[in-house]
C-alpha cells in the first residue's frame with residue numbers, strides 16, 4: 001500500500017505520496033490561509049489528498065500531522081498553536097469529506113517518529129525529538145512507537161514550566177519552554193535587550209554586538225534547563241533537534257555542555273544532534289502513522 005502524509009503547518013500545508021518504504025513519489029505544497037478559517041483548511045487538505053491519490057497506482061493510507069493533540073476524552077484538537085483548530089473534530093470532519101480511514105498525530109510526535117525510524121535516531125531505542133520553530137514541542141519514541149502517555153500529552157515539552165513567574169503563554173500558563181525557545185520568543189528577547197527587530201538568522205551574526213553575549217547566555221541557560229529536565233526524567237538514548245532554531249550551531253557544543261551541567265548525574269553523555277530529514281520529517285512521520 002502507498003502512503004499519503006499531510007503536514008498541516010501554520011503557514012503551509014505539505015503533502016507527499018510515498019511507497020511502502022517511504023520513498024517520495026510526489027510532493028505538493030499549498031498555503032494554509034489560517035485567516036480564512038477552519039473550513040478552508042479542511043478543503044485544502046481534501047484537495048491535496050485527492051490530487052496525490054490520483055497519482056498512486058495502488059491503495060493509499062492517509063496520515064495527518066498537525067500542531068496540537070487529540071483530546072482522549074472528546075477527540076477534539078487541543079493545545080494547538082494553529083488556534084482555529086482548537087476544539088474542532090478534525091479527524092471526523094476529514095473522514096466525512098474524504099471517506100478515508102485516516103490517522104491524525106501531533107506534529108512533534110510525527111517528527112520524532114520519522115527521525116527515530118529513518119533519521120538521526122535510527123539506531124536508538126528511546127528517542128526524544130524536539131521541534132523548536134514557531135512553536136515548541138516534543139515527542140517520545142520507544143522501540144519505534146510513539147509513546148502517547150495516559151492522556152495523550154507525553155512529550156509536551158514546549159509547555160512544561162521553566163520559570164514559574166515567567167513569560168505568559170497562550171496556553172494560559174506562565175514560563176513555558178515555548179515562550180523562551182521558540183523562534184519568535186528568541187527574537188522578542190533580542191528586541192527587548194537590543195532595541196533591534198531582527199530575525200533569528202540575523203541575530204546570530206551579531207557576535208560583536210553589545211547584549212549579544214547576554215542574549216546568548218539566557219538562551220543557553222533555558223535550553224540547558226529544558227533538556228536537562230528531560231534527561232533527568234526520561235534518560236533517552238538520543239535527543240534530536242528540529243525546527244528553525246535547530247539550525248543554530250552553538251546548541252550542539254556549548255548548548256549540549258549547558259544541558260550536561262544541569263543533569264542530576266555524574267555520568268551524562270546523551271547525544272544531542274541535529275535532525276537528518278530536515279523540513280520533511282513531519283510529513284514523512286505522517287506517512288508512518
Ligand SMILES: [Zn+2]
Pocket residue numbers: 158159169170171172173176178
Ligand atoms: Zn504554554
